[in-house]
Amino acid sequence: MEPVLDPETIFRPSYIASVELPLRTGPVNVEDIKTNLSDEFSLAASSLDMSQPNSFVCKEHVQVCLRIRPFTSSEKEQEFQECVSIEDSTSVILKAPKNSMACRLSEKNMGQMMQKFMFSHVFGPETTQEEFFEGTMKQPVQDFLEGHSHLIFTYGVTNAGKTYTFQGTEDDVGILPRTMDMLFKRVHGKMYPEMDLKPHRCREYIKLTKEQMKEEIAFKNSILRLTKEADFQNSNCSKTSDESEDLEEVTKESEQSITTEGSHMKFSLWVSFCEIYNECIYDLLFPITNDKKRKLLRLAQDIKGCSYVRDLQWVQISNAKEAFRLLKLGLKHQSIACTKLNTCSSRSHSIFTVKILRIEDSKIPLVTQVSELVLCDLAGSERCTKTRNEGDRLKESGNINTSLLILGKCINALKNSQQS
Structure with a gap:
C-alpha cells in the first residue's frame, strides 16, 4: 500500500518567511531614487526630427x-x-x-x-532605369568607393521584372552596368596599373609573383576572347561614357574626392560572377569543358569565420567595357528556361561581386583596405499551380523556393537583432 500523506502533517519551510525583516517605524525617504523621466523622454524625442519622413530610414x-x-x-x-x-x-x-x-x-x-x-x-x-539607379544605387556606390561594403539584391515573384532591373537591355541598361560605369568614372585617372595585388578569401589580399601575374594576364585574355566586345554605342550607358561634358563633370567630382585622400591613392578593381543552381555553386566565368560539365564550387571559411566561395575566379578589370564583356559571358552560361509565366526565366541566383583594393602607391604599394560590393539577381519564387512546371523545372522551383524561405529567415533575424 502507498502511504497516505496528511497535508496538515507536512511541513514546507518558507524561505520568504524565514527572513526576519526590520519593522518599519516611520516614513521612508525615497527622494534619492526619484528620476525625472519626463525630461529624459523629451530629450530623446527632441533628438528625432519627426518632420523628416526619412528620419528613421537613415x-x-x-x-x-x-x-x-x-x-x-x-x-x-x-x-x-x-x-x-x-x-x-x-x-x-x-x-x-x-x-x-x-x-x-x-x-x-x-x-x-x-x-x-x-x-x-x-x-x-x-520610374525609368536611370531614376531607379539614382534613387537606390548612387549612394551605396559612393560609400563603396569610400571603403564600405554593401549587399544589393533583387527579390520578388517570377516575372516581376527583377532581371530587367538588374541587367536591363542594351538600349536601357539596369543597375549593374550603371554601377560599373559610375565606378570607373569616379576612379578615372586613379587606376592601379599592375596586377601584382589580388583579393583573397573574404577581405584579404595576396601578393602575386611574376609567374602568377603572367598566369592572371593569360587567364584574363582567354576569358575576354570567349566573347566578342558588346556594342554599347547606342545604349545610355555608353552615351554617358562617351559624352565629354558628363565625363569632365564626373572627373571633377572624382578629383575632389581623391584630393582629400592623397595623391598617391590608387584603386584596383576585381570582379567575379557565379550562380547558385539547385543548391550548387558554379563559376559563370569559368570556361565550360568539352563534355559540358562545370566545376562544382564549395563554401569555405577563413580564420575569422567569414564565408567565401573556394576557387572562385577573380578577374582584374581596367574599364567598364571589360566589365560588360564579362557580364555578357556570365549571362551566356547562366541557367535559364522557359516557363508558362516567363519565356526567359532565371533558374538560379546569380551573384556579381566587385572588390576594390585601395592602394597607397608611394614607394612600396600598400593595400590599406579591401571592400566589396555584392549584387545578386535572385530567382523569383514560383507557384506550381501558375507555372505548371514538371520534371527539372519543378525541381528547380522547389530549390528556389526553399532558398528564398531561408533568406527570409535570415532577414527576419537581422531585423530582430537590429531592433534589440
Missing part, C-alpha cells in the same frame, strides 16, 4: 525599396483592378482582386479589406 541597416512593374497589354485587359495604390513615397495599399474569394468574404463581413505596407522608398510604374 538608421536602417536593411533598406527595402519597392519598384512596381507596369502592366503589360494583356494584363491591362484581364487583371487591372487597382489592387495596388501608392499612398506616398514610402507606403503602398493593397486590395484583393474583385473576383477573389478574399474580396468576397471581406465585403460580406466587414467591407473591403485593405493592407498597408511600408518601405524605405516606393518607385511607381513610370
Whole structure:
C-alpha cells in the first residue's frame, strides 16, 4: 500500500518567511531614487526630427525599396483592378482582386479589406532605369568607393521584372552596368596599373609573383576572347561614357574626392560572377569543358569565420567595357528556361561581386583596405499551380523556393537583432 500523506502533517519551510525583516517605524525617504523621466523622454524625442519622413530610414541597416512593374497589354485587359495604390513615397495599399474569394468574404463581413505596407522608398510604374539607379544605387556606390561594403539584391515573384532591373537591355541598361560605369568614372585617372595585388578569401589580399601575374594576364585574355566586345554605342550607358561634358563633370567630382585622400591613392578593381543552381555553386566565368560539365564550387571559411566561395575566379578589370564583356559571358552560361509565366526565366541566383583594393602607391604599394560590393539577381519564387512546371523545372522551383524561405529567415533575424 502507498502511504497516505496528511497535508496538515507536512511541513514546507518558507524561505520568504524565514527572513526576519526590520519593522518599519516611520516614513521612508525615497527622494534619492526619484528620476525625472519626463525630461529624459523629451530629450530623446527632441533628438528625432519627426518632420523628416526619412528620419528613421537613415538608421536602417536593411533598406527595402519597392519598384512596381507596369502592366503589360494583356494584363491591362484581364487583371487591372487597382489592387495596388501608392499612398506616398514610402507606403503602398493593397486590395484583393474583385473576383477573389478574399474580396468576397471581406465585403460580406466587414467591407473591403485593405493592407498597408511600408518601405524605405516606393518607385511607381513610370520610374525609368536611370531614376531607379539614382534613387537606390548612387549612394551605396559612393560609400563603396569610400571603403564600405554593401549587399544589393533583387527579390520578388517570377516575372516581376527583377532581371530587367538588374541587367536591363542594351538600349536601357539596369543597375549593374550603371554601377560599373559610375565606378570607373569616379576612379578615372586613379587606376592601379599592375596586377601584382589580388583579393583573397573574404577581405584579404595576396601578393602575386611574376609567374602568377603572367598566369592572371593569360587567364584574363582567354576569358575576354570567349566573347566578342558588346556594342554599347547606342545604349545610355555608353552615351554617358562617351559624352565629354558628363565625363569632365564626373572627373571633377572624382578629383575632389581623391584630393582629400592623397595623391598617391590608387584603386584596383576585381570582379567575379557565379550562380547558385539547385543548391550548387558554379563559376559563370569559368570556361565550360568539352563534355559540358562545370566545376562544382564549395563554401569555405577563413580564420575569422567569414564565408567565401573556394576557387572562385577573380578577374582584374581596367574599364567598364571589360566589365560588360564579362557580364555578357556570365549571362551566356547562366541557367535559364522557359516557363508558362516567363519565356526567359532565371533558374538560379546569380551573384556579381566587385572588390576594390585601395592602394597607397608611394614607394612600396600598400593595400590599406579591401571592400566589396555584392549584387545578386535572385530567382523569383514560383507557384506550381501558375507555372505548371514538371520534371527539372519543378525541381528547380522547389530549390528556389526553399532558398528564398531561408533568406527570409535570415532577414527576419537581422531585423530582430537590429531592433534589440
